[in-house]
Amino acid sequence: MDAGTGGHALAGHCHCGTQDHGRAHGCFLELYGAALRMGRFDWDLDTGLMEMDATAHEVFDVRADEYDNRPETLAFRVPPVEAHRLDEIVSHALKDGSVVYGAYFRVRCRDGTLRWTHTQGHILRDATGRPHRIVGIVNDATRERADWLPGERADEEAERRRTTSIVQGTTAALAHARTVRDVIDVLKDASGLAHLGASNLVMGLVEAGRIRLVAEGPKGSYVQGTRLTRIDEAYPMSEVVRTLAPRYIETPEDFAASYPLLWPHIDELGITAAAYLPLIAQARPIGVLGLLYQDKTGFPDEERNVLVALGSSIAQSLQRAMFYEQEKDLAQGLQQAMLPRSIPGVPGAEIAVRYRSAALGRDIGGDWYDVIPLPGGRVGAVIGDVQGHDTHAAAVMGQLRIVLRAYAAEGHTPATVMARASSFLHELDTERFATCLYAEADLSTGVVQFVRAGHLDPLVQLTEGSCRRVPVDGGLPLGLSAEFGRLDYPVTTFELDPGQTLLLCTDGLVEEPGADLDDGMRAVTELAATGPRDLQKLADRLCGIVDGRGGDDDAALLLLRRRLIDAPQSGGRLQQHVAPSDPEALAEARHMIRAAVRAWGAGERADEIELVADEVITNALMHTDGSAIVTLRVLTGTDRRLRVDVEDSSSALPRRREAGESGVSGRGLLLVDRLADVWGVDARGSGKCVWCEFIVPARNAR
Template sequence: MAVRGASAVSLPEDWPAHPDPILALNRMGTFDWDLDTGLVHMDAQAYEVFDLLPEEFDGRVGSLTVRVPQPEAARLDAAVARAIKDGSENYGAYFRIRRRDGTRRWTHTQGYIRRDGTGRPRRVVGIVRDATEELAESEVRSLRAAQDEAFRQQTNVVQAVSATLAHARSVQDVIGALKDTHGIRHLGAASLVMGLLEAGRIRLVAEGPADASVPGTQVTRIDEPYPMSEAVRTLLPRFIESPEEFAEGYPILWPYLTDLHVTSAAYLPLIAQGRPIGAMGLLYSDRRGFSSEERAVLVALGSTVAQSLQRAMLYEREKDLAQSLQQAMLPRTIPSVRGADIAVRYRAATGGGSLDRDIGGDWYDLIPLPGGRVGAVIGDVQGHDTHAAAVMGQLRIVLRAYAAEGHTPATVMARASVFLHELDTDRFATCLYAEADLSTGVVQAVRAGHIDPLIRHSDGTCRRVQVDGGLPLGLSAEFGRLEYPVSTLELDPGHTLLLCTDGLVEKPGADLDDGMGRLSALVADGPEDVMALADQLIQLAEERGGGDDVALLLLRRCVAEAPPAGGRLQQHVASGDPEALARARHLIRAAVRSWGYRDRADEIALVADELITNALMHTDGSAIVTLRALDHGGHRLLRIEVEDSSSALPRRREAGEDGVSGRGLLLVEMLSEAWGVEARGCGKAVWCEFRLDG
């Protein structure tokens, strides 16, 4: 109602209007406000609404300010003026009055604007009523709606946290799920503390802000006066609803929390399968007290967290056992090898969603062999579970045993395949076995369904080496195809041999050749040191992740030294095996080159080839070729010996003008400094010597 001054204008004949008696029954008062005179007439119920006596009101609007505070009067006057200005017929507004005893009460008014024939407003008639109960009910409804919405939000947060916890595989995963943006902060908590029960004590695994650390509480007994201990001891939640209650109940703990402005807290026991496994505390800084609905939500959250923690702890224990089994199956240490730098690495699979996916059958091994040789093994048993790890351990042991017995690489692989086939398992394995003579650089490689090796050259370039292969271990025995071709590689000083499993190369949906190309580029760009290179490659595998484990072996041949006096290299050449003769020739040539006599390697290999061929052609058995470095009278000599089981001595014959036979010993005599024959038990050895330093 606008405050206007009165005038001497005569009042209309029908003024004041008579209220309907029904309005009085509804506790509504009426008023008639003459806009020309500014006088207001109110009935008895209106006086009661304004808490006025008739003698206290002179009929002027301005006199109502004793009950209507100025801010409310200004807001009400603006509502009336706006209705008059825009041509409205009525208006309505809520405003507060100050009662006689000083209390405030909500009031509602609704007015009807009467205009004359020209549209000029002349009167406002309307009602006033007490709206306190109405607004109180509205506020209660709004409050309840807000509480219901908050409860729904908390329930949604619990559901979201529960969904996240379903994927937690470690205790830290559980803590992380609670601390992230969808966790405890949406429940209104300022910080989280959590402790796990271990041997009758509570060990903190998560605590609030760094400046909230309480000395001596990292490990506490369950009988100590702390709320977390109380929750574990009683198996009941502990709700602390005010700072005063916190300070009174836990005087030892409270001084460390005052700077955090903690106003309330909820400590929940974590119970799984009927027994406590720990407790969790939620600290609040902007609330006091907990409704029954909020308590129910928090108790449900505690139950969900307890189940997730139990699963996580069980998973971690099983994973530790499985990884211990796998690590026990791998070599404890890698022996140092003279003439080579070695690096090995293993990375378990991750992200498979189950414990078994973190366990694999990949392995590596390094086997010292007689004569300065070394066997390098890389392999992968089918599957990702503890059974694959167990099969891997057995297979690694038998491969080592067969190699140490002195079998050829092809025989080692064939026997290992038979062993795996005879095991009570349906698993097969891929494998690559490389036997390297570090004094000569000759590498004899056998591949059973495995990926090819790489060789990095001393100039940094890297290439994939094609190695002829056979079927995977186990399958070759099952199908009766135990032939494994041997490929001869040459590893010069400074070159690095890289063996790995497919987890380092393969990517889902990508071609294997593309993966080998990427790996070659990474090796070429990587550091020269094998340890640093292995770290870099395994780090890249970690960053890429994936569901397959990775095994890696790097062997870098060191710069060759002059062969020591008495140094010895020996090779068995079977009768009727042309590949064995070719391997022996390659072995001798590589040895001479690696010892620094590259310019004479071809002629020495040619002489050795003649001696071996003579032995194989003119005797019934196999031959053994031996290469020795000798120091004689201050001169460096290279001695070749070819031993066979026949006592018949070789004879030098004239070949004739068109003859082929008979030229072998003549060639030996022409190219070497000396040659001869020595008796060896029931057989003999044909030898020749080359002077290398003059």
């Protein structure tokens, strides 16, 4: 049987179990109790009522009209820790068959001081052993302080340790608070300050000569009109800010007399005492903490010292949180300014982008994405990561993004764009380097040219939903390639079919501490393969990895899906650089020509066009010292024509020769002349351009 909160089984010491003996014991107490300041009580366990005599009222420092014979009414006089300990003692005695029990405990008097009290009780049981009544005594134990039992001294020391533990625990929890909301959550935690007995909490921040209320609890304790108050108003928070000193309101009368405007609302909440603590940092008030109490009066010196220590710890944590939020706002503003404000609509493509800041640190980094509309139905897609996670990394990222965008818009080939961006980063005289992946896609043909600088390979989601990695040859990261003089970036050509999706990301999306990078890539690949078809939902699902994991690295994601509904249907243009003695570049050029011819509706003449283009390219590589630039485009007019231009650095014009019966050369221009509808040679500066055109039917004529 539970003794009940605040009742504490204040029962007497006796060695027999009869009701007559209990009555005789009560008479004895009536005769001598007043002289010894020993009160008597009689607790009926069946009804729950406990009668006390006048001396017992004096011991508990309650008036007769304040006590209604219910033990729980005494809770406002017995501190919670004492009540809990007494309940355990009584409950144990009732359950184990004990006849007597005794205990020391403390009572909080009207003036707020704590006074030691002692109780002894005798448990009366029926024939079955069930307890039904307790009679006993309770007396003032102040004079016994010098002769306390070692166990009672240990109880007081335990209470001191508990109070110290609350201070230390709250301080430790505040050490992990990063934001003002985190500080508030710590203070409102049921295991924190509430154990000091506070029933309500309010906290305000000082802002421009006003106090803005940022927290109150529990729900329903807000006082109308106090959300924003001036420092010169007659409120306890305002007074604390003005004086920089704590304000302890020890009685309801003190509250009503000092703050008549606030008291009617406070009285409705049942508040009898309050402590308002200034939160001071660097000799400047930054806020106020108010702790309000029910059924309590007075603040002993020991309790005031605890509250002052807590106030100091809270002020430091609050200032740190305010600085963090200011820095976070600045960092996020810089990050957003460096990233594209919006992604332009690109005909023939559906695009989704995402950026996730680091969960740790300053929430800012050097990851970026960009989408660059280019002439001829082409689009450039960029994903990159500048080394570091600070404002300097974000600043370098912003400059690099703008420069790379400018180089691409000028019409440079993907390899040239990457090389020039690397040189620019090296000339910035910064120790930072950057990884980058640049993809230039012709949405009318689906031909994509990749250039990679130390970055992750891209992924492609196929139309049926499966996803795989696209191996891309790469060079050194931007900045490093210029420093070591290795600015040659190989180009990898890939054909993107309608409905397929390119997935470009930074390592923050795939890397996890303690895990292999390849495992992370496989996880993202599997997630993309089973993800939703809607591109925006797919982007959210992929970024859910970062949202759930947290970590100290930011992440960027770019999804590009090719579609034919609004893709450019004519006027396409592709360009490929073919270096001498580079068979892979020649193979990529052939692949580009084959894909473009089919995508532009010239499938019937695909073999002819590919053969002629291959002959002209090979001729340029064999008979000149430099490289060749191959350009394919669609010309519209009376006839729809597909034109192939091959530029080289030699001014020597090609000439047609007759090949012998066993000759293996000399037939090249003959093939060009026979297969092309028209061809010719144009001078280009110190070099030339060999061109040929093929008439191809319009799409609607096929």
